[in-house]
Amino acid sequence: MNAKWRLWLAGILLVAVIGAALYFPALRRQVYKAKTLTEKTAEQARRELLPPTPVTSSEPRVQAKMFWGSRSGDGTLVPVMIELPLSSDATLRAKEILNTLLAGPVDPEARTVPPDAALLGFYILPDGTAVADFSEALANSIPSGIQSEQLAVDSITRTLEANVPQVQRLKILIHGQEVDTLAGHLDLTQTFLVNGSASAAPSPRSRLSSLTAPVQKAIERVKGATKPR
Amino acid sequence: MGLNIVVLDPAHGGIDLGARGTEGIRESEVVLQFAAQVRHALEAQGFQVLQTREGNENPSFDDRSARANAQRGAVFISLHIASTGLAGTVRTYVMPESPVVRDPSGLIPWDQAQAPFQTLSHKLGDMVQAELARRFKGSPDTAQLAPIRQLRTTAAPAIAVEVSSVSVENRSELDRMMPGVADAIAKGVAAFRPSYVVPVMPGTPMTVQP
Numbered sequence: 523m524n525a526k527w528r529l530w531l532a533g534i535l536l537v538a539v540i541g542a543a544l545y546f547p548a549l550r551r552q553v554y555k556a557k558t559l560t561e562k563t564a565e566q567a568r569r570e571l572l573p574p575t576p577v578t579s580s581e582p583r584v585q586a587k588m589f590w591g592s593r594s595g596d597g598t599l600v601p602v603m604i605e606l607p608l609s610s611d612a613t614l615r616a617k618e619i620l621n622t623l624l625a626g627p628v629d630p631e632a633r634t635v636p637p638d639a640a641l642l643g644f645y646i647l648p649d650g651t652a653v654a655d656f657s658e659a660l661a662n663s664i665p666s667g668i669q670s671e672q673l674a675v676d677s678i679t680r681t682l683e684a685n686v687p688q689v690q691r692l693k694i695l696i697h698g699q700e701v702d703t704l705a706g707h708l709d710l711t712q713t714f715l716v717n718g719s720a721s722a723a724p725s726p727r728s729r730l731s732s733l734t735a736p737v738q739k740a741i742e743r744v745k746g747a748t749k750p751r
Numbered sequence: 752m753g754l755n756i757v758v759l760d761p762a763h764g765g766i767d768l769g770a771r772g773t774e775g776i777r778e779s780e781v782v783l784q785f786a787a788q789v790r791h792a793l794e795a796q797g798f799q800v801l802q803t804r805e806g807n808e809n810p811s812f813d814d815r816s817a818r819a820n821a822q823r824g825a826v827f828i829s830l831h832i833a834s835t836g837l838a839g840t841v842r843t844y845v846m847p848e849s850p851v852v853r854d855p856s857g858l859i860p861w862d863q864a865q866a867p868f869q870t871l872s873h874k875l876g877d878m879v880q881a882e883l884a885r886r887f888k889g890s891p892d893t894a895q896l897a898p899i900r901q902l903r904t905t906a907a908p909a910i911a912v913e914v915s916s917v918s919v920e921n922r923s924e925l926d927r928m929m930p931g932v933a934d935a936i937a938k939g940v941a942a943f944r945p946s947y948v949v950p951v952m953p954g955t956p957m958t959v960q961p
């Protein structure tokens with residue numbers, strides 16, 4: 523190979539290297555975009571698989587008290603009254619209430635839970651303990667921190683307390699599984715007091731109560747119904 | 752025997768970065784530097800200070816608790832930076848009340864280790880938060896209740912201190928807060944010291960001085 527050909531070859535290689543260097547960041551952005559899209563699609567698919575909560579127009583429209591975050595961002599909850607058609611059945615009513623809470627307030631700044639979080643299941647046991655099963659987005663998309671995690675759980679428990687008096691305690695599952703924490707801080711291994719004795723509790727309301735045998739059975743039931751990915 | 756050891760717990764670490772801000776602020780890194788300043792302030796008050804991590808490791812919740820549970824006469828302080836909250840404010844958290852459960856031999860289960868210390872933790876939390884509220888306007892006057900996993904297995908007066916937040920526009924805003932936070936924690940723990948009388952024999956109930 524003569525010097526001229528070597529020069530040509532080196533030139534072609536140099537152009538290829540520069541081209542690859544320019545293309546690499548764009549390729550990385552495309553891969554990241556595709557990954558985000560896949561995650562969203564999986565979350566959407568899970569939502570679509572959920573049976574819709576049966577809300578009929580025959581159900582009376584009543585004033586519901588929702589607890590969303592303060593617009594000032596100071597980590598406090600603010601009660602908001604809205605009119606909703608709510609079932610008289612406690613389980614259906616709780617599902618309707620929680621789905622409204624998850625859908626979020628008019629002002630996105632007042633959100634307490636991630637917009638892509640979904641309620642996968644909800645049961646009330648005879649002793650007043652409720653089991654709420656949320657999608658993984660509740661744990662994965664919530665801003666990490668004691669204050670943000672507590673605000674999310676408090677908004678759920680206080681909204682249930684205000685609208686579904688049958689719920690005494692709440693056990694939170696993530697995709698059918700009992701998890702250690704919501705997002706690294708708030709303890710989800712035990713139940714949260716919602717009504718009853720909790721009505722005398724000082725604010726904030728995230729008080730724990732020990733797991734009872736019926737709750738353990740209910741968790742097993744939910745685990746059986748929702749297979750982990 | 753009185754309080755002489757403080758176990759500092761810089762939260763997160765390793766692959767767990769904790770809260771992340773828009774300016775590339777990582778909670779796991781900030782709390783480590785934060786811990787160094789708190790340590791210095793506590794040592795100046797005459798305390799021996801131990802840390803649950805010195806570098807970029809991520810010990811388990813139980814390993815972190817074990818660091819305090821192996822000591823006698825220690826308090827445990829977990830350090831955090833929030834994702835949310837009003838910038839420039841600080842909150843101290845303690846566990847809400849839960850019944851003290853003992854097994855037939857009188858021992859307290861590991862996962863309920865905090866239960867006998869809740870009154871002491873609350874007192875320590877209020878004392879630290881009172882110092883913080885004096886220095887950082889907009890912070891609550893008293894400690895807040897939150898069921899924090901890290902505190903539940905800790906058999907010592909235990910609090911978590913969370914600074915708001917990683918969402919500040921510039922890291923220097925957090926850095927400027929650190930000396931004040933460190934001083935407040937050290938003064939709060941020093942004020943708490945006479946309240947904590949550690950039992951001579953293991954298993955003897957804790958006493959709280961008025």
